[in-house]
Amino acid sequence: MIAILGAGKMGEALLSGVLRAGRRPAQLAVTVRRADRGALLRERYGVTVLSNAEAAKTADTLVIAVKPQDMASLLEELNPHVPAGRLVISMAAGIPTAFIEARLPDGVPVVRVMSNTPVHVDEAMSVVSAGSHADEAHLALTEELLSPVGKVLRIPESLQDGATALSGSGPAYFYYLVEAMVDAGILLGMPRAAALEMVVQSAVGAAVMLRDSGEHPVLLREAVTSPGGTTIAAIRELERHGVRAAVLEAIEAARNRGRELAEG
Ligand SMILES: NC(=O)C1=CN([C@@H]2O[C@H](COP(=O)(O)OP(=O)(O)OC[C@H]3O[C@@H](n4cnc5c(N)ncnc54)[C@H](O)[C@@H]3O)[C@@H](O)[C@H]2O)C=CC1
Numbered sequence: 323m324i325a326i327l328g329a330g331k332m333g334e335a336l337l338s339g340v341l342r343a344g345r346r347p348a349q350l351a352v353t354v355r356r357a358d359r360g361a362l363l364r365e366r367y368g369v370t371v372l373s374n375a376e377a378a379k380t381a382d383t384l385v386i387a388v389k390p391q392d393m394a395s396l397l398e399e400l401n402p403h404v405p406a407g408r409l410v411i412s413m414a415a416g417i418p419t420a421f422i423e424a425r426l427p428d429g430v431p432v433v434r435v436m437s438n439t440p441v442h443v444d445e446a447m448s449v450v451s452a453g454s455h456a457d458e459a460h461l462a463l464t465e466e467l468l469s470p471v472g473k474v475l476r477i478p479e480s481l482q483d484g485a486t487a488l489s490g491s492g493p494a495y496f497y498y499l500v501e502a503m504v505d506a507g508i509l510l511g512m513p514r515a516a517a518l519e520m521v522v523q524s525a526v527g528a529a530v531m532l533r534d535s536g537e538h539p540v541l542l543r544e545a546v547t548s549p550g551g552t553t554i555a556a557i558r559e560l561e562r563h564g565v566r567a568a569v570l571e572a573i574e575a576a577r578n579r580g581r582e583l584a585e586g
């Protein structure tokens with residue numbers, strides 16, 4: 323049995339993804355802080371709602387999906403109940419595997435994962451790293467769990483905070499750009515709904531070309547940018563306003579914030 327501890331936004335998204343992928347509700351359990359949340363998940367997905375202690379005792383795999391700030395207290399609660407042989411998968415930003423290992427019985431294998439919200443549409447990017455007691459089999463089990471909801475990549479744990487900044491938060495940056503582009507459409511006098519449709523379909527088209535054409539993004543952008551044309555006029559303004567430098571600094575700031583999260 324797989325138990326998702328702290329089934330909030332990410333936990334529920336993963337739960338619904340693994341059910342879509344064909345796992346039976348009887349193989350899944352969740353833990354929650356509020357009873358009404360548990361009732362909703364039970365009704366919506368037919369899964370079992372357990373206490374954290376019950377989940378630790380009965381599930382083979384514990385997927386921890388609480389906020390980083392709630393990690394220490396959850397691990398303290400789990401510690402007396404986690405028998406040897408349980409696999410612990412953490413989805414929390416910024417929490418090193420060593421933080422988890424230090425708060426659980428000796429030798430418990432821990433795999434750290436950073437996924438993102440496109441789990442909802444089976445297009446997640448999940449990156450995984452093994453802690454000091456996790457081996458190939460534990461990584462393979464984690465990949466088996468996550469691959470139905472998107473791509474999975476193994477990375478060294480030293481890159482996890484960077485991946486959190488890049489792909490964990492990544493969808494937010496694209497939504498932010500979409501918002502700004504829709505505002506530009508409003509500025510140019512377009513109805514909001516039409517502007518949104520134009521921008522979203524441009525984003526979808528660009529994303530599919532990025533994924534499927536095999537072309538480098540620079541070549542794809544060059545193909546849009548006609549000599550003396552409209553696109554280069556826009557690019558000049560983006561460069562003048564330092565958008566590329568802002569992106570570099572923003573993502574570095576997200577990485578640095580990730581490093582602070584384990585401090586509480
Ligand atoms: N939202 C996002 O885009 C992403 C979030 N993450 C990570 O996923 C984790 C969860 O994030 P969200 O789902 O956004 O947060 P959330 O707040 O929606 O979900 C966390 C859930 O854990 C529950 N909880 C807290 N302490 C608990 C306890 N002791 N026992 C049982 N349940 C408990 C809360 O009631 C809440 O429902 C975080 O660690 C975050 O860093 C990772 C990638 C993307």
Ligand SMILES: O=C(O)[C@@H]1CCC=N1
Pocket residue numbers: 415486490491
């Ligand atoms: O903002 C956050 O802390 C989480 C981690 C990655 C995406 N959302």
